[in-house]
Amino acid sequence: MHEARAPGAGPQPAGPRLLGDIGGTNARFGWQAGPQAAITQLQVLPCLEHARLEDAIRAYLHQQGLPPPACAALGIANPVTGDAVKMTNHAWAFSIEGLRAALGLDRLLMLNDFSALALALPALPPQALRAVGGGTAAPDAPRALIGPGTGLGVSGLLPVGGGAEAWPLSGEGGHVTLAASTEREFRVIQVLQARYGHVSAERVLSGPGLVDLYHALLALEGKRGIEIVSPAQVLERAGELPGSTANEALELFCGFLGSVAGDLALTLGARGGVYVGGGIVPRLGERLKASTFRERFEAKGRFRGYLQAIPTWVIDGAAPALLGAARALDLPVRPADPQAAASAG
Numbered sequence: 151m152h153e154a155r156a157p158g159a160g161p162q163p164a165g166p167r168l169l170g171d172i173g174g175t176n177a178r179f180g181w182q183a184g185p186q187a188a189i190t191q192l193q194v195l196p197c198l199e200h201a202r203l204e205d206a207i208r209a210y211l212h213q214q215g216l217p218p219p220a221c222a223a224l225g226i227a228n229p230v231t232g233d234a235v236k237m238t239n240h241a242w243a244f245s246i247e248g249l250r251a252a253l254g255l256d257r258l259l260m261l262n263d264f265s266a267l268a269l270a271l272p273a274l275p276p277q278a279l280r281a282v283g284g285g286t287a288a289p290d291a292p293r294a295l296i297g298p299g300t301g302l303g304v305s306g307l308l309p310v311g312g313g314a315e316a317w318p319l320s321g322e323g324g325h326v327t328l329a330a331s332t333e334r335e336f337r338v339i340q341v342l343q344a345r346y347g348h349v350s351a352e353r354v355l356s357g358p359g360l361v362d363l364y365h366a367l368l369a370l371e372g373k374r375g376i377e378i379v380s381p382a383q384v385l386e387r388a389g390e391l392p393g394s395t396a397n398e399a400l401e402l403f404c405g406f407l408g409s410v411a412g413d414l415a416l417t418l419g420a421r422g423g424v425y426v427g428g429g430i431v432p433r434l435g436e437r438l439k440a441s442t443f444r445e446r447f448e449a450k451g452r453f454r455g456y457l458q459a460i461p462t463w464v465i466d467g468a469a470p471a472l473l474g475a476a477r478a479l480d481l482p483v484r485p486a487d488p489q490a491a492a493s494a495g
């Protein structure tokens with residue numbers, strides 16, 4: 151998390167707020183008339199249609215007929231470790247202070263997009279969550295979050311202050327090394343290793359990853375297959391032909407997702423539940439339930455019982471991370487955030 155403030159601006163400027171969730175493919179924006187106000191004017195802009203993030207923001211404000219906001223909070227799909235931002239899966243790169251000054255904001259808060267989504271978890275309405283498998287969330291326990299999209303977002307929400315508050319993790323868990331659990335997975339990883347060297351979880355648990363899984367299976371079979379270039383095509387063909395390579399690619403995707411989500415739950419002690427977000431899994435409908443996802447989530451040897459008790463949910467709904475971006479603006483400045491503490495203090 152990193153923020154820039156205008157000289158003389160107070161810690162909590164009043165006035166309208168711009169909220170954003172900036173992914174490698176889509177930039178989602180929303181508007182709040184002030185703190186605690188409802189989020190309105192949701193709009194998704196394709197990143198590729200704008201040369202810079204600043205241009206996308208200006209296009210959003212113009213198209214919605216909105217005045218200049220007083221402050222903004224933007225979740226973005228890359229590590230946010232200082233003033234310089236460079237997206238992992240898109241070309242945008244900028245200075246946070248430069249963007250704040252260009253937009254005339256009193257305050258600009260940037261945070262990782264999945265840290266923003268983690269902050270939104272306690273506020274999601276029940277209808278935004280679809281359970282996959284059993285388990286009951288332990289109150290005041292850590293929660294884990296994972297989401298395949300253009301890349302693989304990972305975060306968690308840790309209770310602090312006796313559970314009265316929670317703090318989001320800002321890691322890069324999408325880039326952990328992918329492990330095989332079956333002979334078939336091992337062979338698929340070997341194909342991907344020849345291409346990428348390091349095979350991270352994101353190399354399969356993302357839109358491009360789903361397409362790569364399909365091509366890796368074709369390579370293993372020595373088949374040509376049909377021309378597939380997008381994850382939407384894999385989903386479409388898998389739905390039409392249960393015996394197809396596309397269907398096996400989707401099954402591998404769900405299995406790997408269960409396995410990586412189970413590892414994350416073990417690492418964080420996420421007895422508060424594991425949430426699956428991002429742009430791909432909500433499109434799978436009942437397919438995730440019918441897949442090996444939950445079996446693989448629980449298949450951790452002596453810790454099967456521990457994982458069986460943890461619920462897993464798919465997050466539905468439009469731009470849930472915007473809710474978390476709004477909450478981030480209201481967080482107290484913490485010593486763990488030295489940049490923000492220095493500028494506030």
Ligand SMILES: Nc1ncnc2c1ncn2[C@@H]1O[C@H](COP(=O)(O)OP(=O)(O)OP(=O)(O)O)[C@@H](O)[C@H]1O
Pocket residue numbers: 172173174175176177227239263298299300301302303356357358380381382383385428429430433
């Ligand atoms: N109908 C569809 N079926 C399957 N995948 C799709 C479909 N439409 C888009 N996608 C894929 O979803 C991915 C984008 O997901 P998402 O909307 O989460 O993106 P994002 O927020 O820009 O990404 P990230 O935050 O991971 O950088 C792309 O790989 C895209 O090809």
